Amino acid sequence: MTPPLSVDVAVIGGGPAGMAAASAATGLGCRVGLVDSYPLLGGQVHRQAWRRLGAGQDPVAGLPRRFRGLGADPGVRLHLGSSVWHARQVTGGFELLLTTGESVHAGAVVLATGAVELVLPFPGWDLPGAMTPGAAQALLKGQGRLAGRRVVVAGSGPFLLPVAAGLVRAGATVVAVAEASRLRPGVLGRPGVWRGLSSSPAKLAEGAGYLSALLRRRVPLLAGWAVTACRGRSQVEEVRLSRLAPDWAGWDRERWVRADTCCVGYGFVPSMELARALGCGERPRRGLPGSAVVVGPDQSTSTGGVFAAGEVCGISGAAAAELEGLLAGRAAACWVGKRGGRPGPPTASVRRRLARQRSFAVALEQLGRIGAGWTAWLEDETPVCRCEETTWAKVRQAVGAGARDLRGVRGLTRAGMGYCQGRVCGPALALAVAGLAGRGLAEVGDLATRSIAWPVPLGTIAHSAGPG
Numbered sequence: 001m002t003p004p005l006s007v008d009v010a011v012i013g014g015g016p017a018g019m020a021a022a023s024a025a026t027g028l029g030c031r032v033g034l035v036d037s038y039p040l041l042g043g044q045v046h047r048q049a050w051r052r053l054g055a056g057q058d059p060v061a062g063l064p065r066r067f068r069g070l071g072a073d074p075g076v077r078l079h080l081g082s083s084v085w086h087a088r089q090v091t092g093g094f095e096l097l098l099t100t101g102e103s104v105h106a107g108a109v110v111l112a113t114g115a116v117e118l119v120l121p122f123p124g125w126d127l128p129g130a131m132t133p134g135a136a137q138a139l140l141k142g143q144g145r146l147a148g149r150r151v152v153v154a155g156s157g158p159f160l161l162p163v164a165a166g167l168v169r170a171g172a173t174v175v176a177v178a179e180a181s182r183l184r185p186g187v188l189g190r191p192g193v194w195r196g197l198s199s200s201p202a203k204l205a206e207g208a209g210y211l212s213a214l215l216r217r218r219v220p221l222l223a224g225w226a227v228t229a230c231r232g233r234s235q236v237e238e239v240r241l242s243r244l245a246p247d248w249a250g251w252d253r254e255r256w257v258r259a260d261t262c263c264v265g266y267g268f269v270p271s272m273e274l275a276r277a278l279g280c281g282e283r284p285r286r287g288l289p290g291s292a293v294v295v296g297p298d299q300s301t302s303t304g305g306v307f308a309a310g311e312v313c314g315i316s317g318a319a320a321a322e323l324e325g326l327l328a329g330r331a332a333a334c335w336v337g338k339r340g341g342r343p344g345p346p347t348a349s350v351r352r353r354l355a356r357q358r359s360f361a362v363a364l365e366q367l368g369r370i371g372a373g374w375t376a377w378l379e380d381e382t383p384v385c386r387c388e389e390t391t392w393a394k395v396r397q398a399v400g401a402g403a404r405d406l407r408g409v410r411g412l413t414r415a416g417m418g419y420c421q422g423r424v425c426g427p428a429l430a431l432a433v434a435g436l437a438g439r440g441l442a443e444v445g446d447l448a449t450r451s452i453a454w455p456v457p458l459g460t461i462a463h464s465a466g467p468g
Helices: 016-027 065-071 133-143 160-169 193-198 201-216 273-277 318-335 347-367 372-377 392-400 406-413 426-437 458-462
Strands: 005-012 032-036 076-080 084-090 093-098 103-111 115-117 150-155 173-179 221-223 225-231 238-244 251-258 261-265 268-270 282-284 291-293 306-308 383-385
Touching: 005 016, 005 093, 005 318, 016 032, 016 065, 016 103, 016 318, 032 093, 032 103, 065 076, 084 273, 103 318, 133 150, 133 160, 133 261, 150 160, 150 225, 150 238, 160 173, 160 201, 173 225, 173 238, 173 251, 201 221, 225 251, 225 261, 225 372, 268 291, 306 318, 318 347, 372 426, 383 392, 383 426, 392 406, 392 426, 406 426
Parallel strands: 005 032, 005 103, 032 076, 103 306, 150 173, 150 261, 173 221
Antiparallel strands: 084 093, 093 103, 115 268, 225 238, 238 251, 282 291
16 A cells, blocks of 8 residues: 655645635645645636646646645645545544545644535436536536536525526526525514625625626526426426425426526535544534534634534635635644744634624525425426435335435435435435424434545555455
């Protein structure tokens, strides 16, 4: 086995949180190992175009100026195009096992593992042309390719707007943007909601810019509507848009529209696999599947030497993620005894800015929610787990046979046992099983606990002295 690379701080994730953490830690004199599965730094928000296969492309050239130094910094070792499939505590720190067969030994770890998109199944969601908004954005940013020519963007949450605006600016026809949630009466009057929204004028201006781009192209903006089915012979050809009843229990109006692509997503779920492997404390998300890492004021977790930043701590957006990464990188450097180096913005100022970003995110979350009746649009043969072809009827039968949580349903149906290991179907299954069994989301659990966090060849495991 190749001897492990030894660094002071290992950062997992190359998005805004991870890059900020790496910059902060190396600025304080740390040797940093930065791991990301994409061949270039940036994450989803700053995703760079991957112009060619193979070596030679500068991994930082297309980044905001503040991050470009990571490519030439002698204190930063980049592990791009690689994922951490297992993490564990060892004598003197932590060991990360990479899908490339390498390993990294670190005195401290910063988890900036981000989140996955939450998808609610619907009839036809397994057709070519049905995808998530993030997939469409990644195609556009990373490959310069349109997901389709006539596109429906739907689901819930603010992420729909930049995706739709990016598509229309690139030349696609966005048939409609359908936001499933409505602004419920009295929500803006709740304590903290209006204050939270007004705490970030820049975010409001950004959203207004996306809306303006869509309105100029006369894109229909539908509130309280959802994609409840799509159909086609070999790919998406038509999409059913339905105006949802309260709590999404059925609909009172529908129309089919021509489209070759539908991009549907309902927000994000933190990626918790490595946090759990390292024993970090977590908290449930109110009314939403999954959980988030609990962190202190310096982004420290309950496991000494492990820090977390970005969406793994809760869905707060790129600006908050970057600020959290800055705090986490500083704290990780202090953990390993590094305190000198380049001065940065005062910590008190960073925390004040972060508090405003988090307040804005909390207010946005209260504006919309996933209605309990979303399963009304599922048909018996709708696949809920696409990897294992587990249908909605089989899930219902499993709960009827006595399965009371996700692991019970998985054992009876194989749902969540395919290649994605429940990353796609798991959150929706949690919502569905909780509704069928009459239990809370925390009671039905999730599928994010696994010793092997990422698919990896058996030969890599055998030569790594990994788990099992």
